Amino acid sequence: MGRTYNIIKYLCLLAWATFVVFPFLWALSTSFKDANAVTSGARYIPWLEFEPSVEGWTSLFASGSRGINIVTPFMNSASVTLLASIVSLGLGTLAAYGLSRFSYKAGFIKNSDITFFFISQRIMPPIVLAIPFFLMLKEIQALDTIFGLVIVYVALLLPIAVWVMTDFFASIPKELDEMAMIDGCTPIGAFFRVVLPNSTAGLVVAGMFCLIFGWNDFFFAFILTFTETQLLPVAIVSLNSSVTPWWSLSAFALISVTPLALIAIVVERFMSRGSLAGAFR
């Protein structure tokens, strides 16, 4: 009975794992194919079914007509995502702390309304924001610059940071801050010396979401840049020409998910240490 159950369980898990991992393996194998191996039917195993070539990978670091250089878009993407995430996390954490500890009132607007206002920024379809953002960036001459993209990404990521951190601070009893003040901290001191060190788990999760959403965004990167400041997702698309270079595309895709995969591994470690659940008490 137990044995059969285990067998079925592992078969199901295996099937699911294959389903999830297959696209990656497929991309990995494709990145080593040449034009011939891609177009003449499905082939899976290098050396046996096709002769591997590193053309796909080298083309990404070539210059001139032989391909495109991926290093610049990669660095652009990294700077924009990191800067925007840091700013969002900083501002978002402060906002969330305020929202979780103090009561604000402006007419009928209360704390929960302010929190909802932040979240509602993500409810709107991006297309609604595209034109206003375009015009605003144009006004301050920040189209096609890292600076302009950072501003827009902060607007996109801030709601996520506020949302995650408000929830997290709500789970930290306010007695912790009160205790810190009794022990002699100012309210700001209490936040930095006591609450923040207790919030690493929340900060890691919020940071992870910011990095993922920032890194993966294509829409705004596409609309708000032209030639000067190309981000990774846009660069991938621009690879496409009359003959689709599947091998380069695959290599490119793999490179662009690598940072996220690394983050996922780090965060997973962090979460499995149990520091997220029961971070307090």
Add this chain to the structure above:
Amino acid sequence: MAEITLKNLGHSYSTAPMSEEDYALKPVDLVWEDGKTYSLLGPSGCGKTTMLNIISGLLHPSEGQLLFDGQDVTQKSTSERNIAQVFQFPVIYTTKSVRRNLSFPLECREWEPKKIANRVAEVSELLELDDILDMPARRLSADQKQLISLGRGLVRDDVSAVLLDEPLTVIDPQMKFSLRRKLREINRRTGTTMILVTHDQSEAMSFADEVVVMKDGRVQQSGRPEQLFERPQNTFVGYFIGSPPINLFNVDVQGDSLACPALDLSGIPRGQLEPGALQIGIRPEHLSFSEPTEKGAIATVEACENLGIEQIVSLRAQTGEAFKVKSRLRRKIGVGSQLAVSVAEKDVLVFQDGRLA
């Protein structure tokens, strides 16, 4: 160290209080004398925590003034007031070691490292925390955590007062007893004012020089434990202090004096009372019983509870009123038997409309 004065101090959590009902703490004048131990006693939700939070500055009162040694501190922040407070549930800094937890209040006040180390050593010895000083604080059991909270409260030796908000709830009974003794000892040695919030009357009575009884946001009475016991200012205090609570009997007015048919008493001085609901109260400890005789009140035994060295006898008077008597355990008392009940006149308290006359 300071004398803490509440001047017509009250607090309402609603921004526009309409009536008395809206006040979690009704305006009160009260003085906490320097160096004494106090218990703040009252049922759940009566405003004990509100009172402490106002004293420590976590809460700003909606009206009235708070004075430390005659100086108005109503608008001062918590950290400026130099108050120690311990909450009901342990609050510890989970990211710090036990030692850093204990030294944190001193670091915040920028003591010299050497003085900090000495002081932490003293306090940890007092609370028997020396062995775990270098453990991460999050690994500890609930009562160890509470000891750390307590230690953080005691580590500053110059505080105006130590406020303890039911800190002993999570601590096991044996430990509770010794902690209470330690707190008293610290008070005697350092002369630090201590206010212990509790809803356990025996804890309150055994800890404090003075007990303050609250109900529904109002201070009912404050005084030495025996005063509250012997002369409760109203029936609530009579009821809340003492176990079992005070017995109340109906009385008849006979000219200038009162009579209590249930106990066959008459000629109780009436004093200057206006007409109103009159009752007399008698502590169960002050009643005594004996074999029935010709004279005096007779009551029927309904139950008898043996407490080892004492017994609590539930009786019903011939008027139908139920009451209790607490006495030394002498002999077995059969349920249904008849007993004569008597009381000394000095132990009879007259209440008018629930207030001691």
